[in-house]
Every structure is written in C-alpha cells, then in structure tokens.
Amino acid sequence: MAQKEFAGQMIEVNEEGYFTKPEQWNQEVAGAVAREEGLELTEKHFAVLDYLRKRHFAGEALTIRSVGKSGVVDVKDFYALFPGAPLKKATKIAGIPKPTGCI
Amino acid sequence: MFILYLKHSIISNMKNVVILGAGTAGTLMANKLRKKLPAKTWNITVVDQERAHYYQPGFLFVPFGIYSEQDVIKPKDNFFPKGVNVIYAKIDRIIPEENKVTLENSEKILDYDFLIIATGTRIAPEETQGLLGDLWRKEIFDFYTIEGAVALAKYLETWKGGKMVVNITELPYKCPVAPLEFIFLADAYFKKKGMRDKVEISLVTPLPGVFTKPIATKMLSKVVEEKNIKVIPDYNISEVDNVNKKIIDYAGTEVEFDVLVTIPTNKGDDMIERSGLGDDLNFVPTDKFSLQAVGHPNIFVIGDAANLPTSKAGSVAHFAAEVVLENLMCAIEGKPLDAKFDGHANCYIVTSDKTGTLIDFNYDTEPLPGLYPYPVVGPFKLLTDNRMNYFGKLFFKWMYWNLLLPGRSLPVTDHMSMKGKRYPKHHVN
Numbered sequence: 001m002a003q004k005e006f007a008g009q010m011i012e013v014n015e016e017g018y019f020t021k022p023e024q025w026n027q028e029v030a031g032a033v034a035r036e037e038g039l040e041l042t043e044k045h046f047a048v049l050d051y052l053r054k055r056h057f058a059g060e061a062l063t064i065r066s067v068g069k070s071g072v073v074d075v076k077d078f079y080a081l082f083p084g085a086p087l088k089k090a091t092k093i094a095g096i097p098k099p100t101g102c103i
Numbered sequence: 104m105f106i107l108y109l110k111h112s113i114i115s116n117m118k119n120v121v122i123l124g125a126g127t128a129g130t131l132m133a134n135k136l137r138k139k140l141p142a143k144t145w146n147i148t149v150v151d152q153e154r155a156h157y158y159q160p161g162f163l164f165v166p167f168g169i170y171s172e173q174d175v176i177k178p179k180d181n182f183f184p185k186g187v188n189v190i191y192a193k194i195d196r197i198i199p200e201e202n203k204v205t206l207e208n209s210e211k212i213l214d215y216d217f218l219i220i221a222t223g224t225r226i227a228p229e230e231t232q233g234l235l236g237d238l239w240r241k242e243i244f245d246f247y248t249i250e251g252a253v254a255l256a257k258y259l260e261t262w263k264g265g266k267m268v269v270n271i272t273e274l275p276y277k278c279p280v281a282p283l284e285f286i287f288l289a290d291a292y293f294k295k296k297g298m299r300d301k302v303e304i305s306l307v308t309p310l311p312g313v314f315t316k317p318i319a320t321k322m323l324s325k326v327v328e329e330k331n332i333k334v335i336p337d338y339n340i341s342e343v344d345n346v347n348k349k350i351i352d353y354a355g356t357e358v359e360f361d362v363l364v365t366i367p368t369n370k371g372d373d374m375i376e377r378s379g380l381g382d383d384l385n386f387v388p389t390d391k392f393s394l395q396a397v398g399h400p401n402i403f404v405i406g407d408a409a410n411l412p413t414s415k416a417g418s419v420a421h422f423a424a425e426v427v428l429e430n431l432m433c434a435i436e437g438k439p440l441d442a443k444f445d446g447h448a449n450c451y452i453v454t455s456d457k458t459g460t461l462i463d464f465n466y467d468t469e470p471l472p473g474l475y476p477y478p479v480v481g482p483f484k485l486l487t488d489n490r491m492n493y494f495g496k497l498f499f500k501w502m503y504w505n506l507l508l509p510g511r512s513l514p515v516t517d518h519m520s521m522k523g524k525r526y527p528k529h530h531v532n
C-alpha cells in the first residue's frame with residue numbers, strides 16, 4: 001500500500017491515488033488533492049464532497065444520477081465543478097473509494 | 104350449510120404466495136414453488152400484464168435478420184404448471200403494511216402471506232432529453248424491446264452506410280455484454296453485405312472501457328480493436344440533437360451519428376415507485392444474500408427488479424431461484440434463512456456471427472479463463488473466442504424454453520465454482 005503526502009500529512013492511497021482510509025480525510029488534505037487535479041475548492045465543492053462522504057458511509061452506491069438528484073447540485077453543475085469525469089474526480093478528492101459502476 | 108361452512112373454512116385456511124411478473128424469474132419461480140408447496144394448503148398466484156413471453160436474449164439477433172419475431176415469442180400459458188392461478192392484469196401497487204396487492208381496472212385485491220417481486224426492468228428513453236424526438240424508431244433505435252429490434256432490422260436492410268453510434272445511457276442496464284455483442288454482430292453483418300468499409304461503428308459508453316472487470320476487459324478490448332471499432336469511454340449522455348443528428352454529453356462532447364442505437368436508462372416498473380418500494384431507478388433494495396426486500400421479511404425479490412450488485416441477466420435469476428426457494432421454505436417454517444446468494448452470473452458472448460466467448464463470475468470473483476462447466480473436458484472455454492461457445496449461445500435458447508423456464512436444473516452448478524478456472528499468469532489482483 002502506497003503513502004502520499006498531502007498538506008503535510010501521510011495518506012494511504014491505492015495505485016490510482018484513491019484513499020484507502022477515508023478517515024484520514026480533512027478539508028486541508030482535500031484542498032491539496034484538488035490542486036493536483038487542477039481545482040481550487042469552493043464552498044460548493046465542499047457541499048458536494050460532504051454529500052458524497054455521507055452517502056459513502058451510509059453504504060450507498062454512488063452514481064452521477066444519485067448526485068444529480070441529491071438537491072446539492074444538478075448533473076450540469078456537478079460537471080462544471082469537477083470537469084471531465086466528475087464522479088471519479090469528486091470521490092478522489094472526497095477521500096472515498098472510486099465507484100465501481102457495478103455491471 | 105355445513106358443507107358450505109366447511110368449504111369456507113378450508114378456503115380461508117389456505118395460505119397465499121403471490122408472484123408479481125411472469126417473465127424469466129416469475130415463471131421459473133412458479134414452477135419451482137408449485138413442486139414444493141402442497142396444493143392443499145398453498146395457493147400460488149402469478150400476475151402479468153402480457154400474454155406473450157419473449158426470449159429477450161434473442162432480441163440481439165433480430166436486427167441482423169438471424170432471428171425473426173416468431174423465433175423469440177411463445178405464449179406465457181405454455182410455461183405455467185397445473186395448479187397455479189394466472190391473472191393477466193396490470194399491477195397497480197403493493198401495500199406492504201397490509202400484505203395486499205391491487206390491480207389496475209379491477210376491484211380484485213390479492214392478499215399474500217409471501218410475495219415474490221419479479222417485475223424486471225424496462226427501458227426508459229424518456230429519461231434522456233430528445234431521445235424520443237422526431238428520429239425515434241426512424242434513425243434512433245433500441246434493441247431491448249421487440250418493437251425496437253424489428254424496426255432496426257427493417258432499417259438496416261436498406262441502409263447505405265455511415266456512422267453507427269451505439270450508446271449506453273447509464274448504469275445499470277440488463278445484460279451488460281449485449282451492447283458489445285451488438286457491435287460484434289453488426290461488424291459481421293456489414294462485412295457479409297460487403298459494405299464494412301462504408302460503416303464506422305463506435306461504442307459510446309459511460310464505462311471507463313469496453314467492460315468493467317479487468318481480465319474480461321482485456322480480452323474484449325482486443326476483439327474490439329481487431330474489428331476496428333472506435334470506443335469513446337467515460338461518456339454520460341445528456342441530450343440528443345435530432346436536427347443535427349448528434350448526441351451531447353454533460354461535458355459538452357458531441358458525437359455525430361447517421362444511425363443511433365441506444366441502450367436507454369433501465370428502470371424498474373413504475374408500480375414499484377407507486378408502492379414506495381424502490382430506489383431512484385425503481386429497483387427494490389434487496390438483501391444481496393437472503394434476497395429479501397430490505398425491511399420486508401415476507402417479500403422476496405428475484406431477477407432484474409432487485410438492486411443487487413451483480414448483472415441483470417436471466418442466468419442470475421436462474422441461480423437466485425434456488426436461494427429464494429430455500430429461504431422461502433425456511434421462512435414458512437419459521438426457521439432462520441440459511442441459503443445465501445453469491446451473485447452467480449454466466450453469459451455466453453457472441454463475438455461474431457460464428458464465434459463466441461463465455462464468462463462466469465459472482466459478487467467476489469471476476470470472470471476468469473478456464474474450462475466450463477467441467478475441468479479438463481469443458482466443453483466450453485471461458486474467456487476464449489471459439490466456435491463451440493457460439494453454439495453454446497444458440498443452445499441457450501433451447502435450454503431457456505425447455506429447462507430454465509420450467510424450473511428444471513441446468514447442467515451447471517447454482518453456486519459459482521472455481522473448478523477448471525485459473526488466474527492468468529502475471530495477474531495481480
């Protein structure tokens with residue numbers, strides 16, 4: 001298991017850079033991960049990250065659809081906040097596992 | 104008077120199992136249950152809105168003229184055992200607090216002691232803006248319904264070529280390999296017609312690649328590459344522009360098409376939503392081991408209607424049926440439920456009009472290479488492209504009508520077996 005330094009803290013990550021210990025997450029660490037992804041976090045970003053972490057800890061599978069229906073952001077805004085592949089990016093910054101998209 | 108009274112008391116002592124939906128899962132459950140539950144004490148009632156049973160895996164072959172509608176349809180009545188009440192009606196809703204089911208346009212109310220939900224999934228093109236626009240079933244087709252598959256067959260007969268875009272709207276959708284099989288068959292079809300050079304085929308998918316599970320993805324990516332099929336991954340469609348014939352995703356990426364083959368959003372039936380039993384796609388939250396509806400111990404869910412983290416496929420319904428049966432019997436006897444579902448799925452995948460491959464997996468184990476169902480002799484080779492596996496796919500149709508629906512055993516084990524399987528060399532899990 002690899003370790004990586006974010007905001008002065010050693011974080012356990014997997015080969016794709018996703019946190020393997022979501023409890024190591026905090027706002028400063030999130031900011032540092034986001035900067036690596038080329039993003040400056042705003043309050044809106046944090047609202048989404050909080051939502052994702054809550055759902056994750058409740059054991060729910062995360063999908064773009066469920067985020068779009070959350071009332072926190074709609075899908076368009078979700079893309080605007082985390083451009084490209086929003087769910088992959090947002091979960092990485094939220095310190096939770098990458099959704100597998102069960103098939 | 105006395106006889107009447109006696110009759111009445113017998114009737115009221117009868118217990119009821121109600122099965123909602125008589126597709127793959129509901130039909131095979133009805134057959135299995137009737138064998139197991141004594142007819143003197145248990146009524147079994149099945150409800151479905153349609154009298155025709157379609158062999159859905161056959162829809163894949165319809166657009167290419169390999170099967171016609173007649174090849175994939177039989178009356179539902181052919182498959183119910185004696186002693187099962189069949190009601191053809193649209194289910195209005197389940198009232199779980201009262202153990203009742205109501206029907207549309209009918210005063211009849213069905214009381215149940217145990218309920219089995221098997222209402223499957225349907226395509227919901229209305230979820231994507233513009234999908235049901237002017238081009239629907241003219242230049243935009245699905246092949247997950249018989250109507251769509253037949254319309255596409257007609258269209259392709261005279262199509263002159265151009266850009267064929269196959270787009271998966273979102274996850275989950277039933278039979279996850281079907282879109283890949285569709286492009287493989289399309290490739291063969293256009294080659295045979297001598298016009299492959301006039302057709303550009305692309306797969307536009309929300310997945311990060313052609314499939315999710317790593318080892319199978321590697322094998323299938325190779326086939327896709329050999330056939331010169333373009334893959335656009337990580338694509339989440341937001342709308343269809345019917346005027347300029349292109350699809351647009353949330354990131355703004357546009358893909359032009361001459362013919363669009365869509366796998367629309369899949370949803371559980373609206374009845375599930377009306378009953379307050381669904382998630383945001385109307386799938387029923389289900390315990391992945393016991394197959395009970397979460398929070399409703401006397402409701403079991405089988406087939407595509409459940410929100411299980413495994414494929415939505417007929418083979419999964421078949422493997423799950425033994426678990427539902429065992430657990431239902433335990434529940435009736437008031438014992439703890441001891442059968443546990445492992446998420447077993449098994450799919451033949453056609454890779455052309457002559458060859459096929461085969462995958463076998465469950466909740467924990469991804470598809471692996473090897474021999475199936477028996478080590479050493481096979482005869483089918485997992486994750487290997489060959490002629491034998493193609494016959495396996497065609498043979499599946501015979502098995503479906505003759506073994507699977509009547510609730511007989513298939514020549515394979517219900518729980519996934521590691522026998523005959525191996526991890527490829529150098530594979531790191």
Ligand SMILES: Cc1cc2nc3c(=O)[nH]c(=O)nc-3n(C[C@H](O)[C@H](O)[C@H](O)COP(=O)(O)OP(=O)(O)OC[C@H]3O[C@@H](n4cnc5c(N)ncnc54)[C@H](O)[C@@H]3O)c2cc1C
Pocket residue numbers: 123124125126127128129150151152153158159160161162163192193194195221222223224246247248277278281372374405406407408415416417418419420449450451
């Ligand atoms: C193109 C294609 C290819 C496929 N290929 C394969 C394959 O190779 N292998 C494989 O294993 N699987 C395959 N599948 C998947 C397989 O067909 C399904 O997973 C399987 O049929 C699911 O069974 P089910 O009983 O859950 O749902 P269904 O068989 O769809 O049955 C649901 C039933 O419920 C009824 N119903 C729903 N709502 C109501 C209501 N409100 N009132 C009354 N009745 C209602 C419907 O009329 C229907 O009869 C394929 C599917 C498609 C579309």
